[in-house]
Amino acid sequence: MASFVKTENGNVRAFVYMVKHGRVARISKTFKRKKDAEDWAFTFEVARNSGQDLFTRQSKFSEFYDWWVRNVKRQDVKESTYVHYRQYGKRVATMFGGYKVSDMNHALVQQLFDEYGETHSQKTVHEFATVVKACIKYAVGIGAIQVDWTHLIKAHGTLVKKRNLALSITEMKKLREYCFEHADEEFCLFILLALESGLRRGEILGLTPDNLREDDGDYLVQVRHSKSPHVKSLSLKTKQARRDVSIGGKVFKMVKAIPVKQDGYIFAEDGFHQSEMLKPILEELDLPATTIHGLRDTNASFLFSQGIDIVSVSQRLGHANINITQQYYIQLMPEKKHAQDGRVRELFDLL
Structure with a gap:
C-alpha cells in the first residue's frame, strides 16, 4: 500500500513498498501535486502486481x-x-x-x-x-x-590496421631462415614452433616435455594446456583445442632439446610479452609488423595456399567449427592470390 507525506516546501513525497530477497524495500519519488504522486504510486503497484521487477528497475x-x-x-x-x-x-x-x-x-x-x-x-x-x-x-x-x-543495437566503430597480419610465403621463409641461424636463442625456437604448428601463444607456453611425442616417424605436439596472463587456470579455449599437431622433425628435435624450466614447462612465460619480443626481429629483417597470433594466421594462410583442405587446417588450429576457419580464406598468401588471378584469366582466355 502506498503512503504519502507532505514536504516542508509543499511538495508531496510518495512511498511504495515491495519485497526483494526476503526484505521490504521502499522506493519513493517527489511530486508537486498529490494527484501526480497518486498516479505514480498506482502505476507502480499495477506494474508490480503484473510481475515486473521494479526493484531492479530502480538500480543503476x-x-x-x-x-x-x-x-x-x-x-x-x-x-x-x-x-x-x-x-x-x-x-x-x-x-x-x-x-x-x-x-x-x-x-x-x-x-x-x-x-x-x-x-x-x-x-x-x-x-x-x-x-x-x-x-x-x-x-x-x-x-x-x-x-x-x-x-x-548495431556496433559501429573506427577502422584500424590489423595487428595479426599474416606474412607472405617469402616473408615467412625469411623469418624462418633468421630463426634457424639464431637457433641458440630460445625465443627463435618459439617463433619456429609457432610458424610450423599454428598453436596459440598460451598453448605453446603450456607445453611440457611429455607433450612432445614421436609416433611411427610422426612428430607430434600434444596440446593439453594453455596459459593465460589473466587467470591461473590451464584449461583450453575449446574442447576442439585438445589436439595433436604434427610438425617437421627438425623443429621438433630443436624444441625437445630446450632445457626444461623449473616449473616443468619448456618455454618461459617472459611476462607474456612475446609479441613485443618479436617486434625488433621483424624490424631488423624489414618485415611487416605482426604479432605471435599473426604467426598462427601465417601458418593457416600458408597451408591454404598449398592446397591443404579446410577440415585438416581447422583441426590443426583447434577451432570450434569450420566456419571460424573459413575466415582465413580471405587472407590467402599474396603469391597464391596472384597465381589464382592468373589462372582465372587463363580460363577466360580459353573460352
Missing part, C-alpha cells in the same frame, strides 16, 4: 551489471571469460554513468555505443556490445525491462 545499470556477472555469469563461463566480464565492469560504469535499468532503451544504448565507437575499433565495440546485450536480455527475462530490443 552498472550496479546491476556487476551483480549479473558475479551471481549469474560466474556459474556459466570459464574463469578466463569471467575475469574478462569483470574487467568490462569499469567500462560499463564509465559509459552508462548514473543511468538506471529503467532508463535503458534502444535509442539511448545505441547512442552510447556510437559515441564509444568514435574512439574504438568495430571489433572492440562489437565484443563489448555483445556482453552488454546479454546483460540486458537477462534484465528482460526477470521483468526489469519489458521489451527485448537488443537485436536493434
Whole structure:
C-alpha cells in the first residue's frame, strides 16, 4: 500500500513498498501535486502486481551489471571469460554513468555505443556490445525491462590496421631462415614452433616435455594446456583445442632439446610479452609488423595456399567449427592470390 507525506516546501513525497530477497524495500519519488504522486504510486503497484521487477528497475545499470556477472555469469563461463566480464565492469560504469535499468532503451544504448565507437575499433565495440546485450536480455527475462530490443543495437566503430597480419610465403621463409641461424636463442625456437604448428601463444607456453611425442616417424605436439596472463587456470579455449599437431622433425628435435624450466614447462612465460619480443626481429629483417597470433594466421594462410583442405587446417588450429576457419580464406598468401588471378584469366582466355 502506498503512503504519502507532505514536504516542508509543499511538495508531496510518495512511498511504495515491495519485497526483494526476503526484505521490504521502499522506493519513493517527489511530486508537486498529490494527484501526480497518486498516479505514480498506482502505476507502480499495477506494474508490480503484473510481475515486473521494479526493484531492479530502480538500480543503476552498472550496479546491476556487476551483480549479473558475479551471481549469474560466474556459474556459466570459464574463469578466463569471467575475469574478462569483470574487467568490462569499469567500462560499463564509465559509459552508462548514473543511468538506471529503467532508463535503458534502444535509442539511448545505441547512442552510447556510437559515441564509444568514435574512439574504438568495430571489433572492440562489437565484443563489448555483445556482453552488454546479454546483460540486458537477462534484465528482460526477470521483468526489469519489458521489451527485448537488443537485436536493434548495431556496433559501429573506427577502422584500424590489423595487428595479426599474416606474412607472405617469402616473408615467412625469411623469418624462418633468421630463426634457424639464431637457433641458440630460445625465443627463435618459439617463433619456429609457432610458424610450423599454428598453436596459440598460451598453448605453446603450456607445453611440457611429455607433450612432445614421436609416433611411427610422426612428430607430434600434444596440446593439453594453455596459459593465460589473466587467470591461473590451464584449461583450453575449446574442447576442439585438445589436439595433436604434427610438425617437421627438425623443429621438433630443436624444441625437445630446450632445457626444461623449473616449473616443468619448456618455454618461459617472459611476462607474456612475446609479441613485443618479436617486434625488433621483424624490424631488423624489414618485415611487416605482426604479432605471435599473426604467426598462427601465417601458418593457416600458408597451408591454404598449398592446397591443404579446410577440415585438416581447422583441426590443426583447434577451432570450434569450420566456419571460424573459413575466415582465413580471405587472407590467402599474396603469391597464391596472384597465381589464382592468373589462372582465372587463363580460363577466360580459353573460352
